Amino acid sequence: MVVDVRDLNINRGGTQAVRDVSFSIAPGEVTGLLGPSGCGKTTLMRAIVGVQIVASGSVTVLGLPAGHAKLRDRVGYVTQAPSVYDDLTVSENLKFFARVLGVSSEEVGRCVDAVDLSEQQDRVVRALSGGQQSRVALAVALLGQPRLLVLDEPTVGLDPVLRRDLWAMFHRLAEGGAAVFVSSHVMDEAERCDRLLLMRDGMLLADDSPSALLERTGASNVENAFLELVEHGSVR
Amino acid sequence: MNPRIMGAVAARVLNQLRHDHRTLAMLLVLPMLLMSLLWWMFDNAGPGFDRFGPALLALFPFIIMFLVTSVTTLRERSSGTLERLLAMPTGKVDFLGGYAIAFGVVAAVQSALAVALCVWVLDLDLVGPAWMLAVVAVVDALLGTALGLFVSAFARTEFQAVQFMPAIVIPQILLCGLFVPREQLPRVLEVISDVLPLSYAVDAMNSVAQTTSDKFGAVDPAVWNDLAVVAAFVVGSLVLGAATLRRRTA
Numbered sequence: 189m190v191v192d193v194r195d196l197n198i199n200r201g202g203t204q205a206v207r208d209v210s211f212s213i214a215p216g217e218v219t220g221l222l223g224p225s226g227c228g229k230t231t232l233m234r235a236i237v238g239v240q241i242v243a244s245g246s247v248t249v250l251g252l253p254a255g256h257a258k259l260r261d262r263v264g265y266v267t268q269a270p271s272v273y274d275d276l277t278v279s280e281n282l283k284f285f286a287r288v289l290g291v292s293s294e295e296v297g298r299c300v301d302a303v304d305l306s307e308q309q310d311r312v313v314r315a316l317s318g319g320q321q322s323r324v325a326l327a328v329a330l331l332g333q334p335r336l337l338v339l340d341e342p343t344v345g346l347d348p349v350l351r352r353d354l355w356a357m358f359h360r361l362a363e364g365g366a367a368v369f370v371s372s373h374v375m376d377e378a379e380r381c382d383r384l385l386l387m388r389d390g391m392l393l394a395d396d397s398p399s400a401l402l403e404r405t406g407a408s409n410v411e412n413a414f415l416e417l418v419e420h421g422s423v424r
Numbered sequence: 425m426n427p428r429i430m431g432a433v434a435a436r437v438l439n440q441l442r443h444d445h446r447t448l449a450m451l452l453v454l455p456m457l458l459m460s461l462l463w464w465m466f467d468n469a470g471p472g473f474d475r476f477g478p479a480l481l482a483l484f485p486f487i488i489m490f491l492v493t494s495v496t497t498l499r500e501r502s503s504g505t506l507e508r509l510l511a512m513p514t515g516k517v518d519f520l521g522g523y524a525i526a527f528g529v530v531a532a533v534q535s536a537l538a539v540a541l542c543v544w545v546l547d548l549d550l551v552g553p554a555w556m557l558a559v560v561a562v563v564d565a566l567l568g569t570a571l572g573l574f575v576s577a578f579a580r581t582e583f584q585a586v587q588f589m590p591a592i593v594i595p596q597i598l599l600c601g602l603f604v605p606r607e608q609l610p611r612v613l614e615v616i617s618d619v620l621p622l623s624y625a626v627d628a629m630n631s632v633a634q635t636t637s638d639k640f641g642a643v644d645p646a647v648w649n650d651l652a653v654v655a656a657f658v659v660g661s662l663v664l665g666a667a668t669l670r671r672r673t674a
Contacts, residue, residue: 260513287431
């Protein structure tokens with residue numbers, strides 16, 4: 189397993205943002221973390237990347253405690269805010285982070301191509317659209333071919349064609365052996381995942397493949413399955 | 425510490441400045457304009473320019489770098505790029521060192537221009553060597569950078585960061601000996617003045633301007649002492665600044 193979370197509890201801003209969460213993430217799969225805004229998805233992802241102070245429980249990544257120094261070039265993380273330098277060009281951003289990670293400059297071209305920004309690579313990030321800016325952040329996360337990709341709502345506000353292309357890319361990365369962990373608050377993205385974690389109020393409602401989830405709840409889509417689980421309790 | 429990462433951070437900060445033409449122009453030209461203004465003020469009033477000039481050569485790089493650094497670092501904290509860098513193999517020393525190198529380079533150019541203008545165009549009366557004025561100015565700029573990095577941890581917005589200027593910088597300007605010679609200050613204020621870094625920076629500038637010696641580089645040994653105190657403050661603030669960079673937050 190690439191990620192192993194056991195009995196995790198996190199307090200944030202005086203409330204329990206994550207409660208007794210346990211799950212694991214396998215290599216070669218796209219695992220989706222779905223739930224409404226404010227349910228604790230980002231906090232949980234931050235704990236996996238190792239930038240979140242946790243109250244109790246354990247988070248293990250590639251056999252090491254989350255945030256361990258040896259993991260810092262093996263985990264790619266994209267936050268909801270683009271987290272790149274908006275006063276630099278796309279390729280300047282990529283080159284800078286490539287030097288920090290110590291990866292070759294050929295990687296820069298590969299990652300820019302992967303997010304379809306070759307034409308914009310000499311433009312200053314501030315001048316790009318919101319969707320393009322978040323793709324710059326994604327390109328940075330792809331540098332050095334990390335074993336684990338943690339992507340916080342990477343497809344928000346994107347054009348459907350691009351969204352489809354990005355999901356195809358997530359699956360290609362997973363086929364290459366990486367573990368891809370993607371969050372979304374849009375339930376219709378759930379069906380694109382190999383595995384689903386449904387989250388609400390800091391708790392996991394379900395941990396299953398999309399088809400098994402639909403079968404178990406008797407619902408026609410993931411949105412209804414979510415409602416079914418909320419209203420009639422977990423049927424695990 | 426990783427020289428590759430420190431170099432990457434420094435190059436990136438300079439690259440950002442290169443894109444921001446207006447800031448770059450202001451960084452380089454503003455100190456020269458202000459020194460010219462001072463010179464003009466004392467045009468008919470005797471040795472005032474010689475008296476205040478060296479102190480202001482210490483003040484400008486300090487104030488400007490304090491402001492620039494506190495705002496840039498705050499931006500780095502709030503945009504999430506700092507968190508991203510610290511989640512990568514970046515050490516805190518690499519981050520701070522990169523900033524110190526980049527702004528040190530800017531300060532060196534800025535000070536060289538201002539000193540050259542004062543000495544060769546505006547005829548500042550100078551007993552010690554001119555290059556030493558620039559060295560002191562660069563260390564002052566590093567002091568501004570280090571303090572700016574530190575205080576940016578206590579500001580949530582750029583608005584708040586700018587307010588640290590009157591809180592941290594202006595008391596030092598008042599007590600550094602520019603308005604009242606330090607030994608004539610009330611005893612309590614004199615003691616406070618003795619523990620503020622800018623006092624030593626201004627003393628160093630004044631010593632370079634007024635004294636010479638047959639020691640190394642024709643610089644009075646007192647200047648090196650003052651400079652060592654300022655450098656100690658730089659290191660101290662960088663260490664405190666490093667303590668405010670956290671990989672894990674609540």
